Amino acid sequence: MDLAYRYQLLPMSFSCLTTIILLLGSVLALVKDGQEIDRLALLEFKTRIADPSGVLSSWNDSSHFCDWDGVTCGRKHRRVTILDLGSKNLSGVVPPHIGNMSFLRGVNLENNSFHAKIPPHFGRLLRLQKLSLNNNSFSSQIPSNLSYCSNLLVLDLGINMLKGNLPIELGSLSKLQELILQVNSLMGNIPPSIGNLSSLQMFATSENNFGGMIPKTLGQLRNLEFLLLAVNKFVGTIPISIFNISSVEGLDVGENQLEWGLPGDLGFTLPNIEIISMGDNHLIGPIPESISNASNLEVLNVSNNQLFGQIPKFLESLNLTNLSLSYNDFEGALPTGGFFKSAISTLVMGNKKLCGGLPDFQLPKCYYKELKRTRISGIAKILLSTVSTLVGVACILSLLYFFWFRHNKNASALSSSEDGFLHVSYHNLLKATGGFSSTNLLGMGNFGSVCRGLLDQTQSVVAIKILDLTCDGASKSFIAECEVLRRIRHRNLVKVLMACSGFDFNGNDFKALVYEFMSNGSLDEWLHPTASQYIERNNLSLLERVNIAIDVACALDYLHHHYEMPIVHCDLKPSNVLLDDEMNGHVGDFGLARFLPEATHKLVADQSSSVGVKGSFGYIAPGNEAHLGSFSLFL
Known part of the structure; x- marks a missing residue:
């Protein structure tokens, strides 16, 4: 290359160098501007909240904001990446300026007293991976634009006062691993879009007002480990697909309004399953044998339901630490091996047809009638055969008679009486209210309590007024109310459907009235x-x-x-x-x-x-x- 050509390139080299210097200057200026935005956002945060413990006293100009308590910055750009102020006794309103700290990857404000609504400006934090606002007083609805935080791994909004529906947009957070919403006032149905959260490991909605059916799409969550839906208003059945998720360790659907039985074809493919809690529902039927496949099961709670049949012996072989079968309709002999050797961690009370077991269970003895072998003469055999045939024919005719006229009769548990009411038994009211469970309590009155119930005979929801006969005047109140309500009919008077006057299982006097449900x-x-x-x-x-x-x-x-x-x-x-x-x-x-x-x-x-x-x-x-x-x- 000749000298003249080199001289021609020299201005071009200076031009490129100048451009690079200008670009570097611009980048440095942008970085410095970004740092200033973070600093101002932190100071704005400080001015909006109360700090009685002086946790934020270091937030001043005497040091760089990256050295302030609770603040972590990245090494390269010196931008705020983590804001950790959990359990600092802080209160107030989170300002919208928090959305300006665009490099934030983690925000922890749990165990404080922040209130008002969750700022929708969180949706601007596209790098955000963890947002923990647990145990505060946030109210209003969950911002739907949190779905813009596509890198979220943990969203913890539990123990607040959030209300409204769960936004369907959250179903787009494909990287989300934990969605925690328990102890709020959220309502409506769980949107089927939650089934799209393919990385979800924990879904907790306990103690809210969610209702409707549990969506079948939850069975698509193949990485799910904990499904906690207790203390809500879910109805219908538990989707079978949920039991076939092999990664599930804990399933809690207790204290809902789930009904029908436990599916007999449960896969339990559930070997990591350790906890199954289904108590305080309306489940009907036997315990399915497929539970025996859950080899790691430690806790099984199906109390306060309407399960029946014998308690299966295969439960003896499971490594349980807690078993609650109380207040159902189980019958027959209680197993005596394995876990049934302990009456402390095995609860079976409230099953009136159970017998046997170890003495600590205090169940009645089982009595079996032994057939004695006797020689029967030829004539006796003929007589016995004839009598058996006649008895069989009589039984068949009785059944035909029953089915022919049953449309003119009330359900077997109901009977008419001189007072003009249908009568219902104490046993049926006990089943209708889940053992008079507190979850079905509607209110207290002068002479007793009112519970919500589901009658087997009519499959209708009713209100059951249970008289407290220890109160002075309660019996007179019952008689007076029966006397009035059996005579009157008006569209603006509460209609009484049936009555119960008898004894409970302990021989105590029991009186109740069943009304239409309001x-x-x-x-x-x-x-x-x-x-x-x-x-x-x-x-x-x-x-x-x-x-x-x-x-x-x-x-x-x-x-x-x-x-x-x-x-x-x-x-x-x-x-x-x-x-x-x-x-x-x-x-x-x-x-x-x-x-x-x-x-x-x-x-x-x-x-x-x-x-x-x-x-x-x-x-x-x-x-x-x-x-x-x-x-x-x-x-």
Whole structure:
């Protein structure tokens, strides 16, 4: 290369060098600008929260922000990559500026007192891998744009006050390994899109208000280890596909409204399965033999269901540490080997047909009738054969008679009585309420409690009022309510379906009334809702209040003026006004009601009548009940 040509290249070399220097300067400027954005975002975060313990005292200009407590930066760009402020006694509102720290990979704010909504600006953190907001007071809905954080591995929003539905957009987080939402007020169905989270290892929604069916798409989560859906409102059956996920270690669907039986063809392909919890549901049927394939099973809880049949002996061979079969309909001899040698960690109470077992279980002895071999003469054989044939024919005719006329008869557990009600047994009410489980408790009254139940005979949801006969006047209340409700019929009065008057399994007197179920609860719950009811319900409008008042007035007008013997309710109050699914008012609880043998017009005009009207203090309306206490029940 000649000298002239080299001189021609020299300006070009200087030009390239200049360009490189300018580019480097621009990059350095961008880096410095990015660092300044992070610093300002951290300072804005500090100004928005309360820090009584002085954890953020180091957040000042005396040191670089990468040296501040709880802040971790990357070595290359010196940008904030981790913000770890868990368990620091902090409170306040997380500012939207947190979305400006674009290099964040981890945010941990758990075990503090942050409130208000989760900033949707988290959705701008495209590098974010872990977001832990567990155990705070965040409210409102889960931001749907968290789905933009495509690198998320852990999303922990448990123990907050979140409400609304689970966004279907979260189903696009293909790298997500843990989705933790337990102890919130979330509702609606689990979206089928959750089945697209192919990397998910833990899905926890316990203690929310989720309902509907458990989606079958959860069976697609082939890497799932823990599925925790307890204490919700799920109905229907447990999808079989879930039991066939080989990686599952823990399955908890307890305290829901799941029904039908445990699938007999469960694969349990479940060898890592260690925990199966299905207690407090409406499961029916025997324990399937396929559970014997779960060789690593340690905890099995199927208590408070309607399972029946014998307790299988294969449970003796499992390495269980806790077994709960209580309050079902199991029968026969209790196994005595393996895990059944311990009455401490094996619970079988509430199964009235069980017998045998080791003495610690305190079950009755099993009695077996032994057939004695005797010689039977030829004539005796003929007689025995003839009698057997006749008995067989009689049984067949009886069955034909039963099936022919069964459409004119009530269910076997129900019978008519002189009081005009269908009668139901204590055993059927025990099954309908899951052993009078607290999860079915609807409320408490003056003389007892009201539980939600599912009757086997009608497959309908009912409200069951259980009298506490230890209360003074409870028996009289039962008699009074039966006397009133068997006579009256009106669209604005709660309809009684059947009654129970007998004894429990301990020989104690037992009385209960079964009513039609009012899906919207009592007027008192709408006028004075609890904290959880505030989230689920809107306030009653003026029109709704007026309509309910009219419904109650119509019911009282019927009781006072349009029945052959006037009736005074004596205890009219918001908790005794029940609302159906169309918000129509129904008057209930006639335990203090009185029949007036004299003409009511005189009584209404004369407030000093000596009938002896009693009721709840503050709700005894002066004069005619139809005035509704100057309409104060609804304000």
